[in-house]
Amino acid sequence: MTSADEAHDRGPMSQLAPVAANSRSRLREGWIGFLTVVRREVQRVLRIWPQTLLPPVITTSLYFVIFGPVLGDRIGEMEGFSYLQYVTPGLIMMAVLTNSYQNVVSSLFGAKFQSHIEEMLVSPMSAHAILLGYAVGGVFRGVAIGAIVAGVSVVFVDLPIAHPLWTILVAVLTSIAFAFGGFINAMVARNFDDVSIVPTFVLTPLTMLGGVFYSVELLSEPWRSVSYANPILYMVNAFRHSLLGSSDLPISVAGGVLALFIVGFYTVAICMLRRGVGIRS
Amino acid sequence: MSDSLPPPALRIRGLRKTYKSGVEALRGIDLTVAQGDFFGLLGPNGAGKSTTIGVVTSLVNRSAGDIEVFGIDAGRDLEGAKRLIGVVPQELNLNQFEQPLQIVAQQAGYYGIPWGEARERAGECLRWMGLWDKRAAMTRSLSGGMKRRLMIARALVHGPRLLILDEPTAGVDIEIRRATWALLEEINAAGTTIILTTHYLEEAEALCRRIAIIDDGVIVQDTDTRSLLAQLTTETFVLDPRDPLERAPDLEGYEARLREDGSFEVDLARTSSVNELFAALDAAGVRVRSMRNKANRLEELFLRLVESKEEAGASAQHDGVAS
Numbered sequence: 001m002t003s004a005d006e007a008h009d010r011g012p013m014s015q016l017a018p019v020a021a022n023s024r025s026r027l028r029e030g031w032i033g034f035l036t037v038v039r040r041e042v043q044r045v046l047r048i049w050p051q052t053l054l055p056p057v058i059t060t061s062l063y064f065v066i067f068g069p070v071l072g073d074r075i076g077e078m079e080g081f082s083y084l085q086y087v088t089p090g091l092i093m094m095a096v097l098t099n100s101y102q103n104v105v106s107s108l109f110g111a112k113f114q115s116h117i118e119e120m121l122v123s124p125m126s127a128h129a130i131l132l133g134y135a136v137g138g139v140f141r142g143v144a145i146g147a148i149v150a151g152v153s154v155v156f157v158d159l160p161i162a163h164p165l166w167t168i169l170v171a172v173l174t175s176i177a178f179a180f181g182g183f184i185n186a187m188v189a190r191n192f193d194d195v196s197i198v199p200t201f202v203l204t205p206l207t208m209l210g211g212v213f214y215s216v217e218l219l220s221e222p223w224r225s226v227s228y229a230n231p232i233l234y235m236v237n238a239f240r241h242s243l244l245g246s247s248d249l250p251i252s253v254a255g256g257v258l259a260l261f262i263v264g265f266y267t268v269a270i271c272m273l274r275r276g277v278g279i280r281s
Numbered sequence: 282m283s284d285s286l287p288p289p290a291l292r293i294r295g296l297r298k299t300y301k302s303g304v305e306a307l308r309g310i311d312l313t314v315a316q317g318d319f320f321g322l323l324g325p326n327g328a329g330k331s332t333t334i335g336v337v338t339s340l341v342n343r344s345a346g347d348i349e350v351f352g353i354d355a356g357r358d359l360e361g362a363k364r365l366i367g368v369v370p371q372e373l374n375l376n377q378f379e380q381p382l383q384i385v386a387q388q389a390g391y392y393g394i395p396w397g398e399a400r401e402r403a404g405e406c407l408r409w410m411g412l413w414d415k416r417a418a419m420t421r422s423l424s425g426g427m428k429r430r431l432m433i434a435r436a437l438v439h440g441p442r443l444l445i446l447d448e449p450t451a452g453v454d455i456e457i458r459r460a461t462w463a464l465l466e467e468i469n470a471a472g473t474t475i476i477l478t479t480h481y482l483e484e485a486e487a488l489c490r491r492i493a494i495i496d497d498g499v500i501v502q503d504t505d506t507r508s509l510l511a512q513l514t515t516e517t518f519v520l521d522p523r524d525p526l527e528r529a530p531d532l533e534g535y536e537a538r539l540r541e542d543g544s545f546e547v548d549l550a551r552t553s554s555v556n557e558l559f560a561a562l563d564a565a566g567v568r569v570r571s572m573r574n575k576a577n578r579l580e581e582l583f584l585r586l587v588e589s590k591e592e593a594g595a596s597a598q599h600d601g602v603a604s
Contacts, residue, residue: 026360029393036390036399040383047378115374119384119435122338122368123391124360281300281341 026124034129037120041137044107045144052103052141053148056095060149063091064156067213078215079246084157089240090212093174095149097235098203100142100175104134104182109195112186117279127273131183131266138179139172146171162245170242173258174235180265187269187278206232211240216248231257288352290316290443290474291337296346298332298498306332308498310346314476314491316442319469321489321506322478323583329498330478331371334447338368351442364392367441369432371448371478377421381412384420385435392439399438406434410464426457433464437473444468445476450484462488482583486510496587515548517575518558523568532561546575 045052067075068084078086111117120130153159161167181198189195210232216224227233238254241247247254272278296310307329314320324330335341337348339359348355350362375384382403389399407413410430415423423431429449436444446465450458458481465488469475479485485492486506493503502509521544522530529539535558537545549558562569 025393032393032395033391036387036396039390039396040387043383111376114376115370115372116376118340118370118374119388120391121340122363122366123388123439124363124393125391126360276342280339281335 029124030126030129033120033123033125034133037125037130037133038136038140041103041107041134042140045103045137045141052099053145056099056145057148057152060091060095061152063087064153068156079244081244081246082157085159085244086215086240087213088153088157088159089243090210090236092146092149092153092243093171093236093239094207094212096142096146096171097174097178097232098199098207099145100138101178101182101185101203102199103141104138104179105186105189105195105199107137108134108183108186109189109192112189112279121276121279127270131180131269131273134183135176135179138182139175142175142178143171146175159243160245161243163242166242166251167239170235170238170254170258173262174239177235177258177261177265180262180269183269184265184272187272189278206230207236209233211236211248231261234258287316288349290314290318290351291476292347292349293333293337294347296333296336296348297344298329298336298341299344306498307336307344307346310495310498310500312493312500312503314443314474316351316474317469317472318474319465319488319490320474320476321485321492322476322495323480323482323485323492324478324495325480325587328495330495331447333495334368334370334445334476334478338366338445339363340370364439365442367436367439367444367473369429369436369444369446369449371451373428373432375420375428375431375435377419379420380417381407381420381423381431381434382416384431385438388435389438394439402438402440403434406438407431409437410434426453426460429453429457429461430464433461433468437468441473443474443476447478448480449477450479450481458484494583494586501586515550517546517548518555519544519546519573519575520562520569521571523570526567530562530565530567532558532565532567535561 064084067087071083073083075083077083108117150159185195185198209227210230211227216227216233216237219227234249234254234257237247237249238251238258241251241254291312291314293310293312296307296312297305298307299305310329310333312322312333322330322333332341336343336346337350337355339355348362350365353362353365355362379387382400385403385406386396386399389402390396394402404413404416407416410433412427412430412434415427420428420431433446433449436446449465450461453461462484465475465477477485477489489506491503491505492509494501519540525543526539526545529537529545531537532547534553535547535549537547539545547558549555559569
């Protein structure tokens with residue numbers, strides 16, 4: 001289409017009314033900005049579902065096959081549950097936390113890389129609205145995948161839900177903590193390598209060593225004590241307690257660790273966003 | 282200034298920016314842009330144009346200085362100031378995987394406009410820019426000119442009173458450039474103050490009513506376009522003779538210089554007329570087939586200003602060494 005052709009569908013130029021600016025409308029303005037980011041992030045997850053929703057489901061299904069019919073029967077029971085029942089909460093939690101993290105880090109870094117993060121930076125949106133908008137996007141993906149994986153697990157194992165509300169709460173809180181973590185990672189990342197370093201070299205090892213596949217009680221000292229320094233151990237055990245009603249650690253401690261991480265990551269992320277770390281020169 | 286006078290669209294005082302690398306990009310910028318103006322900020326690459334725009338739009342942290350947008354102090358109420366500004370950056374910064382309608386409506390959402398109204402405004406802006414038919418296309422499939430217009434649509438969706446464009450026609454062909462000029466004139470005529478940075482001086486001359494020239498982080502000239510052009514004392518014309526010349530013609534009152542392509546050029550004082558030049562050509566028996574300006578007038582002035590500043594700097598440095 002040429003410029004002349006395009007001119008045909010151009011209406012007359014007039015000035016659109018400027019947005020209102022009193023203090024009451026600012027709260028509403030912030031809320032609408034937040035909802036806009038949430039809508040965009042959720043649409044992104046759904047638009048690229050073969051990248052965001054499908055792979056974790058396939059990977060986790062493979063775990064179910066391996067730890068169910070293939071290896072599970074040979075390992076035997078753990079804390080009174082079949083091995084597959086025992087590892088299922090950990091597998092769900094692993095999917096929740098890695099995907100919450102991955103969603104925010106890839107979306108925000110993508111926005112930095114293509115520079116369209118500037119759309120938000122030039123607008124009057126507050127740092128809180130931006131951060132929370134991204135975090136809700138991460139929670140949506142994490143919890144959605146957690147639900148799908150839980151659904152798939154029913155095919156392989158009889159999964160009890162001892163405390164349904166705790167189950168949802170722990171999944172959502174863990175997802176929030178790791179979404180904030182992903183946000184911090186994306187802020188400091190300068191290239192694609194920086195985006196994958198933390199998930200590969202920090203998140204995956206901590207998850208694998210976080211009691212997903214074994215009870216921490218099986219470890220000898222000093223490894224048992226070392227494991228207590230792993231925050232993911234608390235999150236996995238809190239989720240196991242919610243589903244199976246059994247855990248290596250008290251739920252209150254796990255809740256405290258989660259709260260600490262949420263507050264800590266949120267504070268760091270907000271400070272970085274306000275200072276413009278990695279996004280403003 | 283009287284209280285009854287409206288505040289300027291933009292007032293910058295003592296703006297400084299030093300990057301972490303130690304590079305001093307802005308060294309005390311003072312600038313005032315009146316409401317409704319079409320203002321040009323000119324300067325060579327690396328002069329500080331984009332940094333100035335970046336600081337005003339909060340994409341770059343300032344080191345010192347004050348910024349007011351329509352009387353709102355950006356230091357005290359940054360969100361209030363941002364609400365009045367629309368910005369079109371130099372580099373394409375669109376999400377290539379989203380659709381134009383989605384991009385523009387989202388931008389309205391960031392400014393607190395509810396989703397239904399945001400989509401209506403986005404549609405209106407896309408129609409203005411001739412992009413309505415492309416509203417559902419993937420942005421990466423749009424041509425370069427369409428992406429530029431999409432960025433303008435995105436900047437206009439919240440009804441900004443001040444539109445800032447950083448090199449909006451850089452790297453686009455002449456047809457798109459002319460179409461963009463017409464669009465900007467229309468936007469300005471509708472009441473939006475426009476600040477434009479460019480290194481196409483003919484663009485500034487054609488569009489801007491007021492021009493500031495920035496070089497090495499300082500404003501070296503800030504005046505209306507007509508006054509700026511009035512500073513030119515001579516204009517150089519290139520003349521194409523009907524018959525080939527072996528040497529530059531002797532013209533009474535003028536110095537002619539032969540060019541490699543067989544044409545010749547003559548400097549004409551602004552106080553004299555072209556008729557006088559043609560009289561001299563007739564007297565010398567030179568028949569001319571065509572005539573044109575050697576270069577853009579503003580370009581000449583721009584180079585002179587920048588060069589004179591450099592000479593002054595070198596002289597001061599020399600004096601400093603000597604003393």
